[in-house]
Amino acid sequence: MPAVKQPTMKSAPQYTEFHPRWYRPRVSVYWWMGEWHYLKFILRELSSVFVAVFVVETLMLISALRGGPEAYAHFQQSMRNPLVVVLNLVSFFFIVFHTITWFNLAPSAMPVRLGGRRLPDVLVAAPSYVAWLVISVFIGWLVLR
């Protein structure tokens, strides 16, 4: 009598999830243009690119310091390149944009309650701005003294 081939249970059976056809309208790649809120979101996300640019420049500065006074002078020279200055100017605006949006987001991400009432957003964000100012002045003093 020929052996009947039994289905093996070694591999897990494949299930097909049942779902009705989803309605998903296609979204354009440029969905963020034309609406200020969406544009602001994309600009905020893009600020991260300039954060990375800053880190690369800082690593180059540290590398130049390791190289000695001549390497440092060469680094300063390359930072005077008009293209680099323009890049840093654009970077600066994006980074400050990041700072402001980050500080203003804190009250929504972490609401502070005092005596059962929620503190106004301005009061929650204000200490960040004060800390920013104090730390910036301190670093400036440290570098320039």
Add this chain to the structure above:
Amino acid sequence: MAKHESNEAFFWMLFSAGGVVAAIFIPVHLFLFGLAFPLGWMQAPTYNNLMSLVRMPLVRIYLFVLCSLPLFHWAHRFRYTLYDGLKVKHLNEVIFVLCYGGAVVGTVVAAYLLWNIG
């Protein structure tokens, strides 16, 4: 994918910490070394002045944090900019590796440069 999602909180913590560091510390550094010194608005510190700062262990730890954490902030945001902004979801794994790989490489370079400076 599921593996990445279970680590999401960890990466979000790095993103968040990097965001704070970037928001508070980068503007003054960028203003001084990127604009004020190159454009001659302020007298740039001499090599010896900067070296005397960088020789301090605390300053080196600070510079390490200043380089490393913002890179992880960048990795997280840039990843989602590519996902949502440009809608390149099909390159999920490649983008993940490139972004966080870049942040790890930057961190290693910073540690190497700062370890035995001076």
